[in-house]
Amino acid sequence: MLSPYRVIDLTDERGVLAGQMLADLGADVIQVEPPGGSTGRGIAPLFADRPEDSIYWAAYTRGKRGVTCNLEDGRGRDLLLRLLETADFLIESSDVGRMAELGLDYESLHERFPRLIYTSISAFGQTGPKAHYVGSDLAIWAAGTPLLMTGDDDRPPVRVSQPQSWGHASGDAAGGAMLALHARHQTGRGQHVDVSAQVSAAQATLAQILAYSVGSPDPERYGGGLKLRGVGLRGTADVHDGHIVMTLAPGPAIGHFANHAVKWLVDIGAVDESLAQEDFVTYADRAAVGQADPELFPRVQQIMREQVATRTKQEMLEISIEYDLLLVPVLDVVDLGASRQLESREFWREIEHEDGRVVTYPGPPLKVYLDGSAMDGRMTPPPMLGQDNEAVYGELGLSANELASLESAGVI
Amino acid sequence: MTQPSGLPEGIGPLSGVNVLDLSWIVAGPTVGRAMADYGATVIRVESPTRVDTARVVGPFHADEPGVENSGLYGNVNAGKWGLTLDLRIAEARDIFRRLVQWSDILCESFTAGILGRWELDYAHLREDKPDLIMLSSTLLGQTGPYNTVSGFGSQGAGMAGVQYLVGWPDYPPAGPFGPYTDYPAPRFALAGILAALDHRRRTGEGVFIDQAQAEGTLQLLAPALIDYKNGGPPLERRGNDDPQMSPHGVYACQPPEGRAESWVAIAVAGEEQWQRFAPIIGAEASLALQDRRERKDVIDDQISAWTRQRSAGEVESTMQTLGISAHVLSNTEDAASDPQLIHRDHLRRLPHALHGETVVEAPRYIHSDIPATPARPAPQYGEHNEQILRTVLGLSDKQIETLAASGALS
The missing domain is CATH 3.40.50.10540 (Crotonobetainyl-coa:carnitine coa-transferase; domain 1)
Structure with missing residues (x-):
């Protein structure tokens, strides 16, 4: 060109x-x-x-x-x-x-x-x-x-x-x-x-450099995530052979991925089938006004962490693609060298x-x-x-x- | 460049270039922002039925979460015109196809395959518009066994190796701040699109760009990748260690009042710098690089003992006076008062209908002959729907009403 x-x-x-x-x-x-x-x-x-x-x-x-x-x-x-x-x-x-x-x-x-x-x-x-x-x-x-x-x-x-x-x-x-x-x-x-x-x-910085200028607190460093107003938010989880990046949250932007995660947990029998009825897109709004159990989502998160911990990076990648989850392995340099995706491209x-x-x-x-x-x-x-x-x-x-x-x- | 946009034209080298920005969050919108800064007419298409994550990520105005309050969304969409379209509705897709005819450049970042279902992928669009320049930007690219993986740049950071390569050897990966693949990707995409635009003006040919955002980040890790692929050891995370500079690290300083901590970065390069540095901390000036690296812990303690007695700003200025690289680890308040960033007018204030005023970053370069700046803040949801439908597509009030009733504009 x-x-x-x-x-x-x-x-x-x-x-x-x-x-x-x-x-x-x-x-x-x-x-x-x-x-x-x-x-x-x-x-x-x-x-x-x-x-x-x-x-x-x-x-x-x-x-x-x-x-x-x-x-x-x-x-x-x-x-x-x-x-x-x-x-x-x-x-x-x-x-x-x-x-x-x-x-x-x-x-x-x-x-x-x-x-x-x-x-x-x-x-x-x-x-x-x-x-x-x-x-x-x-x-x-x-x-x-x-x-x-x-x-x-x-x-x-x-x-x-x-x-x-x-x-x-x-x-x-x-x-x-x-x-x-x-x-x-x-x-x-x-x-x-x-x-x-x-x-x-x-x-x-994901535009966080503007935080002070628009009147928001600075995010602070936190391993595998960030800390806001002193509360650490971890975006990674342990798996059998390393780590994954896992984003699991309710809400209008990404709650549907949490629904997908619950579907996987139901399919493997890790949670009761009735949980599949819960909609995490609207959950946070309902929980805020007492119409949903505020303990429910933290429990899903905990079960998710327990389940991924017993699996490998590669297994979780395959599951992530099958169920459409926000979850990928933390690849190291050796993994990158052997990546099927990079090879295919x-x-x-x-x-x-x-x-x-x-x-x-x-x-x-x-x-x-x-x-x-x-x-x-x-x-x-x-x-x-x-x-x-x-x-x-x-x-x-x-x-x-x-x-x-x-x-x-x-x-x- | 093509037909008049129907919207007031921007000022700058891309004046007359029409961009349809169907991308979202950060990696894609950042490209459109840059083109808008330089005069392109950029229509950002989105749907409140699938909230752009950038709208629900801070920093928020006055620390108040809300889809019209995000400084991040504001930063990557300033200067654009806003149109809401729900592409699941057939009428919305018709509008979109007409806007493609209006555009010179289309940027999108849907999961690979989604636009194809609506016959809005490059293969279909180029049938009616062979000179279209189109960027499809996803985490892992349009092809390959994992091309449909969903994710933000945080997932990209995992898949691009950078998550693994930040932190300490004896700790799990700390990871970079935020969705790292969103940071290099727009640079590669912008250069590619602008080259395509140049190519098209000479040849009339359209261009399709398949961007794997992870592959952009891999360019910034290329030395480590080449080393490993050619028999070297795989790079492991190594804190702030540097194989060719020592001392090299982040040191605690006396915090200013009201702050819990304060840090300074110091990088000593070469023997001459060390000889100037050593007397300050009471170390032996004759130590060679290898000796310094071997005694890193002892030397770092000596440095910390000295820096802890001083403010980070004082350490920075002492070091720089000696010709040694150092800088305060700025927080965002420091950045707002950094005389260098002020000199470059980096934080720009724009009038804003909801907030009175908003702040965005300046363009990332200064051109001697172009006073580039965003002409307006990022659009609110649907802010320019009527203006775009009326002036760009020539729709009547009645047609707009019908369209709205179909749900296409939500």
Whole structure:
């Protein structure tokens, strides 16, 4: 879909997913790294058999081409400017102010490249009192408010064990850049898109970041759920081989799922058949005015917990689908690797690297059909350092001699 | 882009783009919200006979639960026009089909197969409208053995592995806050839809997007998945531990008056940062990363002894002055007074018919040339029924009356 467009991707580990999202939608994305390699090439996890090779970097450069360019050097900057003649998008995630020091900030480039869509990803945004703060996954999650809401109530708040903040910010960068592309269709001009990872992280609060502003109490952290006004609501249950996520509540929005659960309990003989007559869609309203037994629903919950505890994650998934319950297993990484659902959707992709290794990757995030026929993401291996120098710079008209001289001067 | 919408057009790059938003709760509506912010005309279709869960989840205005009081519903539906339709009624489906003709983009998040029963799935709709762009967004996608599994993003979090990966090694999974798959999914969907719109303007072709929300979250776990699929150990939850940063954690601070607790996040990256950090807590500056990780418990105690004597804000500013990443764990009151969020005008006040005023989050990016903001608060149930039926579809008062009598508008 985006095949007419070229993206110059200057991001490091903070923002490297954004370009890949555009690549999976068809854009020609060229990752530009310093000649010594991006700092992203050092981010864990590392391939067990090749500890100099970052899985993190591979994960998010799959589908891109790669060149090297030393932006500290004037000749490198000139080379980048020539490359930008061919580009629609630039994405960068350097420390705020760094691009300006290099003369490569939006203001400097906009006059020369008025159609260029320039997207900046940073921890707190390009301007403001915290623009120069040192960002990190943990600090961003703290500043965006999801961190305080997450964890067990008798332990400190806790993040996701695979860092998430820059991924959310990258997702917003891709969307923001695409909106700017549509603006360019209207005006003929590119513009600057300023993404703040703090703001992106706030998305992970289910709008609870608004609680104080609209006059509601903050939810508090609680293992497997949340705590509101000091009352813990657990959304998980123990099963024989792990845990499930189980939502069981009366009410107009989801009470019918509770009815389904009762039907299952009746079918397995765990509760009396007469219980199937109860309607949990209207139960709460009736219980509030004394027309339904307030002890009934807690009893159903308790019986449900007892019943699921004797079964496995897989058994409960099958039952959940058969009866239409709000209940799924808590899958671990091993389960995901063996997931029949993912296998059926051909989610895992084997990609041969330039050195002959075959590495399994997640497929693209969307299944896209153009006029009825499937379009795939870009399933090319992550580029080795400077892999496409010759091809990309060659297209700009640089001769083999010029490239050799740039290389020996440490520019590429 | 197509025929005039009949509703006042929005301002921005998507002005003239018509969106029919049949999705619900968070993952889908968030996509429509973003398009509305940037000028698209978005009609949110819902039915009070099956209450959108977002309407009954807080935060509520003045802490008062109610289907017109939810800040969550307000946040993900601001800027849209509201129409109520009960698609179980044939007359409602007729109206819906006519609105599909009006639309450029249709977003929906019904359980896979449901729209097909009404012949409102992509295969049917594209017969009459071949250039339709349609997003079908569900937890696990349109295909596969478990494609019909019901659930919220909380179920998605379980199926996407993220529930398992939050918490402590010696505790059951704590899980992320809320329905996690609802957070990454709209980003992927929005980029996909906007690419489809670009593709269509060049080729005239329609596009169908099958989104498995869980597969979006898996993109954010990709490094761990690739590691395991290629012979590495499966990632386990590890508290706030980081393999490449130490110290790295959340530390208790002196709470301000009226609060039971207060925390600060500190992430020390690299040897130089450690050498600046160590003297503050009285630790040995020569310790290498591996040594620090091995003595994590001792060092964390030293840090806590220091942070407990100070406010989180003081720790944040001391650390940042030293070039070390740190931030207060903001609660939502802190967020409302965070000078950085204020600088970005992140919490926007909008006039509201019922509440006088409501608050929504700003768009998630700042464009240098587009002053994007929601033009109006989220619709109340059926708020724009008459306006939409009259101006978009050209129905007469009499026809609207008949329609209402059929039950289609509930």
